[in-house]
Amino acid sequence: MTATATATATGWEAVIGLEVHAQLLTESKMFCACSSRYAGALPNTLVCPICLGMPGVLPVMNRAAIEATILTALALGCRIPEYSKFDRKNYNYPDLMKGYQISQFDLPFSEAGSLEFPDPADPSRTRRAGITRVHLEEDTATLKHVRDATGLAYSLMDANRSGVPLMEIVGDPDLSTADEAGAYLRALRQVLRYLGVSTANMEEGAFRCDANVSLRRPGTQALGRKVEVKNMNSFRSVVRALEFEIARQAEVLDAGGRIVQETRGWVDDRGITVSQRSKEEANDYRYFPEPDLPPVLTPPAEVDRIRARLPELPAAKRQRFESEYGLGADAAETLTQSRSLATWFEEVARLSGNPRAAANWVVRDVIRLLGATGGEIESLGIGPAHLAELVRLVDDGTISVRTAPEVLEEAVATGAMPASIVQARGLGQVSDATALAAEVAAAIAANPRAVADYRNGKATALGFLVGAIMKATRGKGNPGLVNDLLRSALDG
């Protein structure tokens, strides 16, 4: 798959490929029975001889992790080879317990898929980037570099993360701008969250991204010398780092220089990438088949069984929301942000019988209220039944659209059902013509100037009078009825 040529201002086209590591949300680690849910655990409490790499221990494969990897690969349209195996990637670092990482080299669990993402240059369109492969490996321990009061520097090791299943999603070099990289990552994160295979939380390290970047003249096919950029810890830093790196390489090339094939680290507070190691210093990982694990066979029937577990994915859900509920592209996009929000909306739509109103409420008010708490839909104080009841109260004229947001906010704050809030606070719409007729008469009497203007053909004067009546009824007057009563009083 080739990128649409996008010339940069400097006359260079960037070629970007992303490698994403996502921790899998399995109960246990990749090769032992220790819990993989290490967030908040005391250091080195979720460890055993296996994930500590002690002498003589052997790995045992976590089937759930393999299945999650294949599920992800299927969601990305990958081919699943029947025969796969694990390999050893050998290198020495104090956070690597065995002196090698069990990973996959030449026969991964999947290959040749793709990912659709919104085109940042034209939001009405989508783009598609190739996925080279999705494979499985194990995470390392974590090191914390500290300095004591006397200035002595040392490192603390926590092996809780050692052996946590880590899925690597290698993308083809199909991206050509930093913004495309951002859009690709958001789309990928959304897929992983839909599948429930990873929290895909970048700040917590559950979703990590490295980028390979090179430049070439637009219209040419050959790839330039690439630089690998690491240490990007947020979506924003990925975009910033890529923008910087593209500009840096363009500057080097424009000055007649050559790009050095190397690994560069993003330094967030300085906003630059710095050289970490050159190609010559790169590790020779001496991959070879892991002799402690037999090959993994995934026959077609097994692939079908896993495929049957695939949920509706974001792109399909967006399209269905547009066609089934008659929603606009923006609303469909917002409602499918997360699988739980989409499900929540569909429940409101079903219970209220008014999908478009339900969509409007969710897109406008619920998202705003969620934004205040910064949470997922589950953290909102109300369920779909609350909002559905609110929609019905508006639809059947019990409350006005103006009163409804107030009722929603109170429901969210207290968890009470909208009908009971309306009743308790007397917010029900006044639809009693006799009661409203008195208010209409009072408004006509109190505003002779407006009445005269109206009769002289100034239509806006009617709005002023309606406003006065609504104010007097504290918003509870049924707007339609007020209009009718006023017109007949004035015109009659």
Place this chain on the structure above:
Amino acid sequence: MVIPHDLTTLTAPEARTLLVRRAISATELTQAALDRIAQVEPAIRSFITITADQALAQAAAADAALGAGDPASTPELTGIPIALKDLFCTAGVQTTAGSRILEGFVPPYDATVVARLRKAGATFVGKANMDEFAMGSSTENSGYHLTRNPWDTARVPGGSSGGSATAVAAGEAILSLGTDTGGSIRQPAALCSVTGLKPTYGRVSRYGVVAFASSLDQVGPFSVGVEGSAMLLRAIAGHDPLDATTATTGVPDYVATIRDGIRGLRVGVPAEYFVAGMEPDVERLVRAAIDDLARLGAEIVPVRLPYSAHGLATYYIIAPAEASSNLSRYNGTRYGLAAVEEADVNRAMDLTRARGFGAEPKRRIMLGTYALSSGYYDAYYRKAQQVRTLIKADFDAAFRDVDVIASPVSPTVAFPIGARIDDPLAMYLSDVCTIPVNVAGLPGISVPCGFDGQGLPVGLQLIGRAFDEATLFRAAWAYEDATDWPRRRPPLATAATPAGES
């Protein structure tokens, strides 16, 4: 049967009979082994660690079990003194793999085979000496001390499971456990005149066994008399959820069929295994043993195993490649030796390894690292795996015609200490007849077949089909039953410490 004056001369089935009859106690039996250890260790030095207290506590528990009900219903190894090669992780007892880099390492876990032997009621008398990380054929590569051959203490016991072989040969234990990656059970068994079996790859769990070459390592028994090895294998074999390379194939009752005889058994003899440079006495004794098999009713047929000639070359790519990776974890950051005075962690790891590993592991780490390097992988590692397939195919073809293949174990008898230590290639040739069996993943047994002109032991190797250890035990037992080799014990009654002990 008569209770011998010296309990250390008992075979495992004899000891079992006396224990079940309550004619002897487990404590007496274990104490006899410990006394023998005290007597001969100065001369032999089979052990890195002697665990007398543990053994006696286990013996007391064994006696309690034997006395609690029907003694015959106790596990078969109840109260039998066993020596463990010092690469089996033993909870609470130092495990060194013969290396200084693991000095002081006390595992918090048992190897699966150790756990199974505990359950089977065995008493553990000590951790046996070995070549460092099982790399060697003489036990001279131990990071701790030499082990001497009980038949001639100026000679090596073979290796790498040298201490396991000598412990059984010298009566320091009734049974012992070793590992065999290229001959490390069969070769010392031959050089010490005891039975040793390397099971089929996948027959016995490797969990908790310090790894040398993962695709070749197998755990196996040593015994005086074939039946003891059958009893020990039965206790440790079988699928282990902690070792993904163990087979789910059921474990047969090896002892039940051991006396079934070998009438009609087809025994293949590969000319390729009677190698140039083989000692004439060795060849003569092995050929005589094959003639004995014929007299016992076996049919002797020539077989061809031409690719076995490449076994050694194949092995010395694959084994060092795997070892270079397996030994990466020993860097002093979590256990064992640590260069703690070095402040920089990378330098501390390097220094730990420079100090902790002996010459042979260093040599093999370099060989293996080279063989796996980018640009060399195809020429070495991949090519070796392809040859490995051909070696296996040779055996597959031969086993379509025969049930067992007979050959020498080692081309020579035990060699003098120091004779090959400076010539790694000469040392590697010790395993020329045993290595192809590991490369093919097949079972092989070494059974004593006589003594050369100097009175040094020679072993016969019988190689079987995958997971057909039962036939090997049956053939080896039939041969042993027709000879008196196991009844000849080394002349060690009152051994003195030899001069020049390192």
